[in-house]
Amino acid sequence: MPTEAKERIIAELAETFAKAKVVIATSYSGMSVNQMTDLRRQLRELGVEFRVVKNRLALRAAQQSGTDLMPQLLDGVTGMAIGYDDPVVVAKALDGYIKATRASLKIRNAMIDGQLYDMAHVVMLASIPSKEELVARLVSQLNAPLSRLVQVLNGTVQGLATVLQRRAGQLGSAS
Numbered sequence: 001m002p003t004e005a006k007e008r009i010i011a012e013l014a015e016t017f018a019k020a021k022v023v024i025a026t027s028y029s030g031m032s033v034n035q036m037t038d039l040r041r042q043l044r045e046l047g048v049e050f051r052v053v054k055n056r057l058a059l060r061a062a063q064q065s066g067t068d069l070m071p072q073l074l075d076g077v078t079g080m081a082i083g084y085d086d087p088v089v090v091a092k093a094l095d096g097y098i099k100a101t102r103a104s105l106k107i108r109n110a111m112i113d114g115q116l117y118d119m120a121h122v123v124m125l126a127s128i129p130s131k132e133e134l135v136a137r138l139v140s141q142l143n144a145p146l147s148r149l150v151q152v153l154n155g156t157v158q159g160l161a162t163v164l165q166r167r168a169g170q171l172g173s174a175s
Contacts, residue, residue, distance in 0.1 A: 006057060013053065013061030022087035023080055023111045024094060024122060025073040028052070030104030039097055039105065048090050049082045072116055073109055087112045088128050095126035 017023065028036065040050045055074040062068070073080070083090035091110075098105050110117045117125075129137070 010057055010061045010064065013051075013058060014064035016049070016051075016082060017062055017067045018065040019084055020082045021085060021113060022083040022090050023073065024083075024090055025075075025108045025110065026079045026081065026094065027076060027106045027108055028079040028104070029077050035101065035103050035105075038101075039103070042097060043081060043090075043093055046089055046093050047083070047085060048093055050079060051082065052077075052079050067111070067114075073111060075108065078108075079105070086131065088125055088130070091122050091126040092130070095123060 031039075043050045053074075055078060058074055058078070058080075059071060062071075081090050081094055087110075094105070094107055097103065098107070107119045107122050109119060110122045112125075
């Protein structure tokens with residue numbers, strides 16, 4: 001029979017799983033307390049929550065929230081990065097932390113919008129440019145034809161002005 005504290009944790013996790021857009025399961029064995037604190041701080045700044053969960057409690061919370069893919073995420077010691085907005089932000093944050101610190105944190109798999117993905121997909125998701133960068137690229141692509149048109153039109157007018165200036169110089173030197 002679960003204690004009152006465990007029931008509270010299960011209810012909190014169930015609410016979290018129901019709201020989450022992305023849950024990335026990680027294996028954190030071998031990480032120091034300082035590394036774990038640093039990881040949580042960096043993720044919190046991005047609006048991402050990192051929780052160490054007991055598998056049994058997480059399974060019960062998943063059943064309460066209707067999340068049926070949770071058993072595939074839980075294997076051994078599990079730390080979960082939980083994001084509520086953009087899945088790319090969570091994947092980039094974890095991948096960036098692993099690369100920057102060379103911590104023993106390992107991404108195992110993820111649940112994104114109700115779909116299960118393996119580690120390779122999460123790493124591929126982390127390599128996608130940010131939303132701001134994609135918007136900037138799109139604006140640049142849309143702006144390029146207009147810039148070329150302005151250059152062509154400007155070149156024609158500039159060429160005409162050069163010809164007229166040279167002709168005026170010839171007429172001025174002839175008189």
